[in-house]
Amino acid sequence: MRGTEALAVTADGAVFRGRSVGAEGIAVGEVVFNTAMAGYQEIFSDPSYAGQVVVMTASHIGNYGVATGDDQADKPWAKGVIVRSLSRRESNWRSEGTLADYLRAHGLVALSDVDTRRLTRHIRDHGAQPIAMGSGVDEAELRDAAATAPHMTGLDLATAVSTPEPYVVDATGERRGTVVALDLGMKRDIARNLAAQGYTVHVVPASTAAADILLRRPDGVFLSNGPGDPEPLHQPIETIRGLLGQVPIFGICLGHQVLGLALGATTYKLPFGHHGGNHPVLRLADGRVEITSQNHGFAVDPWALADGSAPDVPTDGLPGPDLLPATMTSEFGAVTPSHQNLNDGTLEGLRCLDIPAFSVQYHPEAAPGPRDALGLFDDFVTLMEDADATA
Amino acid sequence: MPRRDDIHSILLIGSGPIVIGQACEFDYSGTQAAKVLRKEGYRVVLVNSNPATIMTDPEFADATYIEPITAEVIERIIDKERPDACLPTLGGQTALNVTTELAKAGVFERYDVELIGAGLDAIDKAEDRGRFKETMEEAGLATPRATYARSMTEAMHAARDIGYPVMIRPSFILGGGGTGVAHDETEFIAKARYGLDYSPVGEILVEESVLGWKEYELEVMRDRAGNGVIVCSIENLDAMGVHTGDSITVAPVQTLSDREYQEMRDEAIKCLQVIGVETGGSNVQFAVDPATGRRLVIEMNPRVSRSSALASKATGFPIAKIAALLAVGYTLPEIANDITGKTPASFEPALDYVVVKAPRFDFAKFPSASNVLGTSMQSVGEAMAIGRTFPEAFQKALRSLETGRAGFNADAGESTYGDIPDAQLLERIAIPTPSRVFLVGEALRRGMSVTEVAAASHYDPWFVDQMAEIYEVRADVEAAQLLAAAADDAVLPVLTEAKRYGFSDRQLAHLWQRTEDEIRDLRRRLGVTPTYKTVDTCAAEFEAHTPYLYSTFEDEDEVPPADRPRVVVLGSGPNRIGQGIEFDYCCVHAAFALGDAGYETVMVNCNPETVSTDYDTSDRLYFEPLTVEDVLAIVESEQPEAVVVQLGGQTPLNLASQLAERGVPIAGTAPASIDRAEDREQFSALCRELGIRQPPHGIATSAVQAEDIVDQIGLPVLVRPSFVLGGRAMRVVYSYEELTEYLDEMYGGVTGDGAASTGAGFDLADRPLLIDRFLEAATEVDVDAIYDGHELLVGGIMEHVEEAGIHSGDSACITPPPTLSPEAQDVILRATEDLAEALEVRGLINLQFAVKANDVFLLEANPRGSRTVPFISKAANVPLAKVAARVMMGATLAELRTEGLLPTEQRPDFVSVKEAVLPWNRFPEEDIVLGPEMRATGEVMGISDTAGVAYGKALLAAGLELPETGNVFFSLADRDKAFGLAAAQAFTMLGFKLICTSGTGRYLDHYGVPNELVPKVGEAEHDTLDLIESGQVDLVVNTPRGRRARSDGRQIRLAAQHAGIPALTTVQGALAAARSLQAGRGAVAEVRSLQDWHS
Ligand SMILES: Nc1ncnc2c1ncn2[C@@H]1O[C@H](COP(=O)(O)OP(=O)(O)O)[C@@H](O)[C@H]1O
Ligand SMILES: Nc1ncnc2c1ncn2[C@@H]1O[C@H](COP(=O)(O)OP(=O)(O)O)[C@@H](O)[C@H]1O
Ligand SMILES: [Mg+2]
Ligand SMILES: [Mg+2]
Secondary structure, eight states: OOOEEEEEEETTOOEEEEEEOSOSSEEEEEEEEEOOSSOHHHHHTOGGGBTEEEEEOSSEESTTOBOGGGOSSSSOOBSEEEOSEEOSSOOOTTOOBOHHHHHHHTTOEEEESOOHHHHHHHHHHHOSEEEEEEESSOHHHHHHHHHHSOOSTTOOOHHHHSOSSOEEEOOOSSOOEEEEEEOSSOOHHHHHHHHHTTEEEEEEOTTOOHHHHHHTOOSEEEEOOOSSOSTTOHHHHHHHHHHTTTSOEEEETHHHHHHHHHHTOEEEEEEEEEEEEEEEEEETTTTEEEEEEEEEEEEEEGGGGSSSOOOOOOSSSOOOGGGSOSOEEETTEEEEEEEEETTTOOEEEEEESSSSEEEESSOTTOSSSOOTTTHHHHHHHHHHHHHHHHO | OOOOSSOOEEEEEOOOSOBTTBOTHHHHHHHHHHHHHHHTTOEEEEEOSOTTOSTTSGGGOSEEEOOOOOHHHHHHHHHHHOOSEEEOTTSHHHHHHHHHHHHHTTHHHHTTOEEOSSOHHHHHHHHSHHHHHHHHHHTTOOOOOEEEESSHHHHHHHHHHHOSSEEEEESSOSTTTTOEEESSHHHHHHHHHHHHHHSTTSOEEEEEOOTTSEEEEEEEEEOTTOOEEEEEEEEESSOTTSOGGGSOEEESOOSOOHHHHHHHHHHHHHHHHHHTOOSEEEEEEEEEOTTTOOEEEEEEESSOOHHHHHHHHHHSOOHHHHHHHHHTTOOGGGSBOTTTSSSBSSSOOBOSSEEEEEEEOOGGGOTTSOOOOOSSOOOOEEEEEEESSHHHHHHHHHHHTOSSOOSSSOSGGGGGGGGSOHHHHHHHHHSOOTTHHHHHHHHHHTTOOHHHHHHHHOOOHHHHHHHHHHHHHHHHHHHSOOOOGGGGGGGHHHHHHHHHTTOOHHHHHHHTTOOHHHHHHHHHHHTOOOEEEEOOSBTTSSOOOSOEEEEEOSSOOOOOOOOSOEEEEEOOOSOBTTBSHHHHHHHHHHHHHHHHTTOEEEEEEOOTTSSTTSTTTSSEEEEOOOSHHHHHHHHHHHOOSEEEOSSSTHHHHHHHHHHHHTTOOBOSSOHHHHHHHHOHHHHHHHHHHHTOOOOOEEEESSHHHHHHHHHHHOSSEEEEETTOOTTTTOEEEOSHHHHHHHHHHHHTTOOOTTSSOOOTTOOTTTSOEEEEEOOTTOEEEEEEEEEOSSOEEEEEEEEEEEETTSOTTTSOEEESOSSOOHHHHHHHHHHHHHHHHHTTOOEEEEEEEEEETTEEEEEEEESSOOTTHHHHHHHHTOOHHHHHHHHHTTOOHHHHHHHTSSOOSOOOOOEEEEEEEOOGGGSTTSOOOOOSSOOOOEEEEEEESSHHHHHHHHHHHTTOOOOSSSEEEEEOOHHHHHHHHHHHHHHHHTTOEEEEOHHHHHHHHHTTOOOEEOOOTTTSTTOHHHHHHTTOOSEEEEOOOTTOTTOHHHHHHHHHHHHTOOEEOSHHHHHHHHHHHHHOHHHHHOOOOHHHHHO
16 A cells, blocks of 8 residues: 655653554554554553553554444544555445555554554653654654653543433343443444343443442443553542442442452553453463453453562563452452462452452453353353342 | 373374375474473374374374274274373364364264364364254344255255355365255256265255355454454455365455454354354354354364464464463463563464565466465465465565466566456456456456445455555555666665565565666665564563564564574475475574574564464574575574575575575585586586486577487487476477477466466477486486585485385385395495585485386486475484584584484484375365376375385375285286286285276286176276176276377376276376285284384
């Protein structure tokens, strides 16, 4: 795919050459790489990518075009896109147009013909960091833009991408009840999955207070995925503390992190995050492995709720279960790690033992990625129904 | 779940000889498995009849049985070794079939052997198409509509209500044999009838055809905890209707959205689960309707397959090794990913590059076969290429094939396309053939639209558009003017772009009318040189510890610094008839030996089936085409001490002098010496000097001269065009008429579709004809030896069973030589040493002689590793290839003895026989006679105390089930009668009844050998053919007279072939067969391990 010469420069000064194949202008954001080999439209439109420039490591992007049904929001949230080869022609029976047109239509700056492997290795070795990219600008300008760009840590992006007004997604199929979803940047496929379970989904802004949520008499509250650092999300955390023990809770991704914070754990930034569709996650309950879809730059440190401290990750050999505490205690009772990432041993899920609440760091709704963990939505339903029964 | 401690010894079944549809990929998988199982402390018992495999090297198993892979023989092995378990899923269809047979015979129960990997029921469910469909439907997976038929009427009914076109599948067949698609009733009748005959149970499946749908394959791993992962997804460029083995395939899939892919993924994992594959790798094939996305499951193989080897090389995920570990109880999360070292095997590789596999065909060797591709596999090898984009990988794959093409056209090979009218071009694009892909290129060059071309070819438009991009870059190249060096910079952008789109220097030289060297110099001046990237399973997310590299043209180079001196070993590229696994075997041994000697070994090869392209065979692996350009680039990056060209067969040998001229240090024998042995005049001169006799010969540059030469040296003669290698297009000519015929054929208009061009249309003047006196009734002898400059090490002398005139690769051979006189052997050894010295050989040399009485004639000398090295290494218990590699690097045989690499003790005292395996069943219309042109795909080995038993084992291993008594049909060419008498007498003594045609009969009568006459073909109602077809003959001995296409002999041999009656086409073969029968079946089935023989 031809296009005008373009440049991308990282905050630490690495320069990458390519061709501009998206919208005109400059894009600045934190650069992250995603190793998924398909599902680009779901990725670019995932609000969790707000403020980020996404490098797709797969060689060809845009091959099967775009289809409205794949959008995770009403617009792509990524700041920019960097690929090795953007397909100028798409081919798939579902396709409604080319990715290039989609990017331009939504004003996304995109670079193609970039040595994306070099860029990926750079991110791996020097960490996620701001990048500035565009065509018709000189290197120096981009270098300053990248160097002076704000880092993710400490930024509240969730509130910005959250819905300004509450709205309702109707249950599909036989109606079971109501779920309130606290929108921190929720993907459409999550709402689809909740609705498919027979729940009317009330999507409410990130700033909604616990009382207002309870007024909707939900059978359960869902904490959505979303962009950036969980720590500055004081209001949502407060809200969750007000809900814990009151109503069954299920959190995904950022929702998992804020639940962790609400329980009194801490969070930290991963060197370059988890972004892709091939991350093995161990289900500690039964030792089964789920291949998961992931997209996060921060993680929950469970040791804040446990005695002892995290052992060092082994320099060679596989990370072991000892990297996670056996149990944790919070002011809401006992908490246990439920899932572990087998690549780096980090916490992938937690479950409260005394109150109905659990969460996972990854994306059971997939979209894109493997659907091994879809069952978690059933678990949420069970949790809600049990709560009903005991109520 | 950790490793199982309740089993201690494991029987591993190999896949036997290389045949079409089952190549060295199973040596790769078996070797990986054997290695890892021993590392885990299990006792490995291995059986495989193929001596050219790494897995059958004694050090890879505790007990290695080079024995026929039959139920009877394996039961004996089980009885002797008493293994606790049997792992049948790594030896292809062969291992699976024999396992089923053993299980049904109750052998595993009797000896209390547990089947690990896949249980009998799982195998049966997957193999029996009927049960497979049921199982799929129950699990909610769609398959094509289909009905079984056991008669033509049933078949017709089925076809009618399914509607044409329909797919026909005989039950219980291997690798698509006998399958086909019928577009109308007439075609159906023919194919259904053939299918019903072909099926051992006389049953066919008539199936809805989804011709033209997109074809996909997923490689799945499953552990006993029920965890499933997709290792690799593969998309076929050729649509449904062309066997995946014959298709150009691409990894990862390119034209599926994530939704569609995830649905397919879930179905693939479900498929393994419901079929009941407990652990290991399987591949599941899907068809997808491009218009609607409707998806059908086509089949699944509950075992490691050809595609698993491809998937392993394409992703860096060692499927066979992991499958073996899973089979002994580990689960995926417990196994580390070798490449990262610190992440588990329970993940799905992420690719940041594109892999293209292209099949290699040898149709030119099988004139009876049309070159149209179908549902039954016909390719004999494959090349794989890796690039950062599809266009780059695609062009690299096409030039890796070594079919004379430099890439996706833009080379001399495209010259003929210009004459094809547009309409005809589109028609030809619609028919799948080996050359179709290049015609697609031509169509794009002519500016036909992507849509039009895609519609005609059934290639997905996305791929066609990527190809169109290649053509746009080509147009830019053609537009750019290549001026004086001063103005180089002007072409920098287009040059860079061209390289990024995979254009080879050869293509650019063609487009810019320059030499390849000029292009390379230009690139160097402008700094347009390849960068090497790592295959790391994870798209760079984690650091990789295994330098498995491919070239591309980008910013960053990942070649790690080296601390030890490096040696580059050039592999043998895609398998083809005449150059197969034997040469990969030698390259692997070189890597092992040089690694042990402290060198950092660098392997270069592009054949995904091989052990040499396993990333842990050598210290560094470059998965690259074997061309001057690609090898020079690697040499520049690695700066090796030397490059080994002697062991990879013709492929690296053809590069040797070009590399040397460009300053590359060649290990061992100098390219000049290699050329000297190849160049007829020089070589004859040398032989005269040394007093070595050659058959009288000459070189003709005109028809007239050809006849003059024949006048001088006399008929019959062996002729071959000088531009054709490896015995291609060789022919024995008995008359002047045949000579003229031959000249017309060769220098007239034959095209070598799919195979190396025979240079059709060349003129005698610049492509002369080589003429040798054909030595009749001569014994052929092969010798493999190593020379270090002081001392000659003879690996062994192999005496051929079939007479000279039958290619060494197609004839059986015996070592030590049973009938060769000591005098003749002395002459042979002296000639070998004299030549080795005169050619300044450092390393291996192979010679072929023809011996009449005590007259020894040299046929050819190749100062390089030969096809017989693996066989002779096992027969003599000397690691020839390892020793040769060290000698090439300067070690002397004496040093290697003291070092212990070269054994000093006496040779083992047993007889070894090698028998060739030919692909007749793939080319049902081909006459099965042997000749000077090699057509064998593989070989087997038989070992015993006597030649008879060893030969019997070899025949059995080669799949020739000799009858123990019954009727032998004898019909011999006059020149064979004398020798045939002995064979006839032998069979009579064994109690066989001889049935002969008049000529042969009269001859036998004359010597008092009882026989019964049968009318010649067509002379009576109950003629020979009728006799054979009605099953009244148990064995056919028929030697060819001349080459008349529709001769009686040909019809007889075809009839035997179709009726599944063993047919012997040489008298020597017949006599040896009789001798092996005398030895008795019991003796043939006796088993003894190689370790035991060698001790
Ligand atoms: N129903 C069908 N219609 C058209 N082509 C088919 C059909 N089934 C299989 N094929 C083609 O035949 C090839 C071989 O069939 P397959 O089931 O894979 O048998 P095998 O791989 O065991 O030879 C496939 O690769 C596919 O291209
Ligand atoms: N002069 C000859 N007389 C009889 N047979 C011959 C003669 N020359 C070659 N052959 C037969 O042809 C076969 C192939 O010839 P060779 O020179 O070995 O070519 P290749 O390069 O294919 O090995 C030999 O194995 C031998 O059986
Ligand atoms: Mg198949
Ligand atoms: Mg030869």
